[in-house]
Amino acid sequence: MKLLNHTLLFLSLILFTTVGLWAFLFNSQLLRQVKTTIDKGLENYKIVIIDKLKDDSVVIEQEVFLDNNYIVKSVSEDYALQVRDTYKDTLIFSNLKNTSYQVRLLTTAFIAADGNYYEMKIISNELDKGELVSKIIISLLWLFLFLFVGTLLVNNFVLKNTWKPFYEVLIYLNDFRLDKSTYRELSETRIQEFSLLNESIQNLLKTNVDIYNSQKQFIENASHEFQTPLAIGINKLELLAGDDNLHAEQTEKIGEIIEAFQRISGLNKSLLLLSKIENKQFSSEELVNFDEIFCKIIHDFLDFSDFQKIKIKYFKEDTCLYKMNKDLAEILAMNLVKNAIIHNQQGGELIIRMESRSFTVENPSDGPKISTDKLFKRFNKSSNKKGSTGLGLAIVKAITDVVGLSISYTYCNRHIFKVSKADKIFSSIL
Amino acid sequence: MKILVVEDEPEMMGLIKQFLEDENYVVEEASDFQSGLDKIISYDYDCILLDIMLPDGNGLDLLQELKNMDKADSVIIISAKDSLNDKIKGLDLGADDYLAKPFHIAELNSRIKSVIRRKKSDGFRLLKLENVSINIEERLVQVNGQLIDLNRKEFDILVFLMTNKSRIVSKSALAENIWGDYIDQSNDFDFIYSQIKNLRKKLRNYKADVDINTVYGMGYKLSIK
Numbered sequence: 001m002k003l004l005n006h007t008l009l010f011l012s013l014i015l016f017t018t019v020g021l022w023a024f025l026f027n028s029q030l031l032r033q034v035k036t037t038i039d040k041g042l043e044n045y046k047i048v049i050i051d052k053l054k055d056d057s058v059v060i061e062q063e064v065f066l067d068n069n070y071i072v073k074s075v076s077e078d079y080a081l082q083v084r085d086t087y088k089d090t091l092i093f094s095n096l097k098n099t100s101y102q103v104r105l106l107t108t109a110f111i112a113a114d115g116n117y118y119e120m121k122i123i124s125n126e127l128d129k130g131e132l133v134s135k136i137i138i139s140l141l142w143l144f145l146f147l148f149v150g151t152l153l154v155n156n157f158v159l160k161n162t163w164k165p166f167y168e169v170l171i172y173l174n175d176f177r178l179d180k181s182t183y184r185e186l187s188e189t190r191i192q193e194f195s196l197l198n199e200s201i202q203n204l205l206k207t208n209v210d211i212y213n214s215q216k217q218f219i220e221n222a223s224h225e226f227q228t229p230l231a232i233g234i235n236k237l238e239l240l241a242g243d244d245n246l247h248a249e250q251t252e253k254i255g256e257i258i259e260a261f262q263r264i265s266g267l268n269k270s271l272l273l274l275s276k277i278e279n280k281q282f283s284s285e286e287l288v289n290f291d292e293i294f295c296k297i298i299h300d301f302l303d304f305s306d307f308q309k310i311k312i313k314y315f316k317e318d319t320c321l322y323k324m325n326k327d328l329a330e331i332l333a334m335n336l337v338k339n340a341i342i343h344n345q346q347g348g349e350l351i352i353r354m355e356s357r358s359f360t361v362e363n364p365s366d367g368p369k370i371s372t373d374k375l376f377k378r379f380n381k382s383s384n385k386k387g388s389t390g391l392g393l394a395i396v397k398a399i400t401d402v403v404g405l406s407i408s409y410t411y412c413n414r415h416i417f418k419v420s421k422a423d424k425i426f427s428s429i430l
Numbered sequence: 431m432k433i434l435v436v437e438d439e440p441e442m443m444g445l446i447k448q449f450l451e452d453e454n455y456v457v458e459e460a461s462d463f464q465s466g467l468d469k470i471i472s473y474d475y476d477c478i479l480l481d482i483m484l485p486d487g488n489g490l491d492l493l494q495e496l497k498n499m500d501k502a503d504s505v506i507i508i509s510a511k512d513s514l515n516d517k518i519k520g521l522d523l524g525a526d527d528y529l530a531k532p533f534h535i536a537e538l539n540s541r542i543k544s545v546i547r548r549k550k551s552d553g554f555r556l557l558k559l560e561n562v563s564i565n566i567e568e569r570l571v572q573v574n575g576q577l578i579d580l581n582r583k584e585f586d587i588l589v590f591l592m593t594n595k596s597r598i599v600s601k602s603a604l605a606e607n608i609w610g611d612y613i614d615q616s617n618d619f620d621f622i623y624s625q626i627k628n629l630r631k632k633l634r635n636y637k638a639d640v641d642i643n644t645v646y647g648m649g650y651k652l653s654i655k
Contacts, residue, residue: 223510223511227510227530227531227532228439228442228510228531228532230531230532231442231510231531231532231533232439232441232442232445233532234532234534235442235445235446235449235532235533235534235535236445238534238535238536238598238600239445239448239449239535241598241645241648242596242597242598248645248646251598251645251646251647251648252646252647252648253647254647254648255600255645255646255647255648255649256647258600258648259602261532262602265532300609300610303583303609303621303622303624303625304609304621306621306624307620307621307623307624308621327514
């Protein structure tokens, strides 16, 4: 949920409850006020009538409400004395309108000039409570609508404006790549919290860029320092091997030493590659077609797999396209294929399935299921197969982690590695 | 043939020099940026082997200088930095090739020969040894004037071995050269054997004066009968 909608939702909820509560209180308050006013009127009216009736020598009893809006009937003294002025809502049937209507009724008793006690009931004018309530509700709905529109406007103009530096930071962070050392300043903001946030983020990123650069430098230097003595060693041995005075056994020994050197060199290269991947030094991205990449790699490995009598089967349902670094995509595919060849059975098969959102590389194996947490660890060798450095799958894992693909391993009489596209979260936020 | 080697590591320099002199090249040395620049300004070379990391400067700047002077010397960058950026930058600046350390002597030899061959006029683009001649441009191989039908890999293997004649070529050097970077680090290069076997059979069938010998534990060597 977007921040703006979130605040809007909360504001609306609060608005709805407060306005509702307020409306209820307002309504009852208003009705009470109306009743009080009417009752006051009735009381005044009572005084006027009693005054008038007192003067009359004979009080004419009136049994029904006529023009005068009151009835008078004679009662006993005992009864009259216990009558207190009471007000109540009541329904009156009107012959004229042929319907009942709501009025306020005052019941009282008085003693007339002739000494007789009378009970008098006075009614107010028609009181349509329902209409009153519905009018109030309609006005309140209007009020609510105006407040809601107001909130929307506040959200869209005020909040959006207020949160602008925040969104800028978000875009800035989303776009930020350590390896692209185009370090730019964030724009100034007058809000203290945001300016503090900007400052902290910039400090954090600056430290990271510095660390990244020094680490990159270190890796490059280490690579240089390792590779040169290795190169000297290998090349000296190669020249030495060319010496015609050497026995066959000596040449063979030299060959073994060269092989060992080359192993170190290969390990060094793989480790450097791993740190380069983990340091995200493969920056350029393009839309990579894994179908093309696998076809090329299968072709390149054909001699290798033929020699091991391994059949490569390629099933293509759809092309798998993904935006990532092309070199990494090739290294990823190559390591998976190589892994599947090296750990295959003699005369086994290698199955590659290509779908639009994923691809799998499968190979049969004599070995049991490998525990997943060990599988992608560096130097975790399940067997001492020739040509295995124990880094291939670590490299695969590092690549998938860096580019946002996910890799899963399942075992059902064969090892199945599945690489699939993960859903990107960021695409819909902004 | 005159070759300039710009390399700050004395051991490496000594090695390259020894090997180049074995191949009958005239070798000039420069161990830093300044002396390299002096030599580039003063002389012309058929090929320059250029290390990128120099104590007093960057080899790529030297390449830039060369370009500014409009010199046509071929340049092969030799770098311990197996960095794609440097490779692209170097090739953009007009380097002919890029070789990452550690490399095989045979590979360096093959690259130098190929760079020099590209500069020569067409008539010299033939690789000849005894009764075998290879036209690299047209990818044709003749033994005693008779065309042999070789597949792409057999052809590449033969060229690589001919370029490194009477030198032991290790299996890994061969694999890297012919099968490319994918295969390196895989250590098990026995799969090369089937291609070699076919090539050897074809050479024998056509009665070529060269043969491919297996050097046990090392690799292969092209020998003259």
